[in-house]
Amino acid sequence: MNLTITRITARALLGRKRALLLLPMPALLIGLTLLANGTGVPAADWGPIVLGEMGITVILPLTALIVGSSVLGLEIEDGTITHILAKPLPRREIVLSKLFVAWGVTTLAAAAPLAVAGAIAGGPGLALGLLGGATLGALAYSAVFLAFSLLSRRPVAIGLIYIMLWENLLVRFASGAKVLSVQRYTTATADTISPSELLNATLPGVVAAALAVAVIAAGTMLATMRLRSFALTGETS
Secondary structure: OOHHHHHHHHHHHHHOHHHHHHOHHHHHHHHHHHHHHHOOOOHHHHHHHHHHHHHHHHHHHHHHHHHHOOOOHHHHHHOOHHHHHOOOOOHHHHHHHHHHHHHHHHHHHHHHHHHHHHHHHHOHHHHHHHHHHHHHHHHHHHHHHHHHHHHOOOHHHHHHHHHHHHHHHHHHHOHHHHHHOHHHHHHHHHHHHOOOOOOOOOOOHHHHHHHHHHHHHHHHHHHHHHHHOOOOOOOOO
C-alpha cells in the first residue's frame, strides 16, 4: 500500500461534493432507530426492518457503491489516472491503496452508524456484532465496486443493478444465491459475533467469513489485472 496515494485519494474523495451524499443515509438510519425505539414497540418488531432491510441491505451497499466507484472511477473520468499509471508503481499497490480508502470511508459512513443503531436497538453486544459484520461487508463491497469501476464506464449503473437484482431480489427467491451475497455474509458475521433475534442469518459464520474473503480477493485481483492492461487514454470497455 502506498501512503501517498492513500492520502491523495482520501483528500480528493472527501473534498468532493459527492462525499455529501454519504451524510443523509446514516442520519436517516439513526433517526429512524431512535424514533422506533421511542414508540415503546419491542425491537423484535422493527429491528429486522430498520437494521437488516434498511441498514445492511440498502445503506451499506449504496455507501460502498458511491465510495468504491469513485476512488478510481473519478480519476478515470477526468483523465488524471494517467498521472498515476505513468509512475513506476506496482498496480497491486495502487489498487490496495484505493481499496483501503474506500473501505475506511465506507466503514465510517455505514458500519459505524449501523453499530450506533444496533446499540440503540439491542445494546452493546448487537452494536459490536453489527460493527464487525458491516466492516467485513464494507471491505467486500468496496472490492467488488472498485473492480466494477475498472471494468465499465458506468460502474454506478452496474452496481445498482447488482444491488437491486442480485442482493435484493435473487437472494430472496433463489436459495443457492445466498452463498454469493455480501449482504448475507454481513448478517451472518454480525450474528456470529453477537447472536440476536434482530438478525436473520442464513449462513454459518465461518462459511460467510471464508466466502467474504474469497470475494475480496477476487475483486482485488480482478481490479489489479484490469489496471495492468489499462490504456493510458483512460478508456474502459
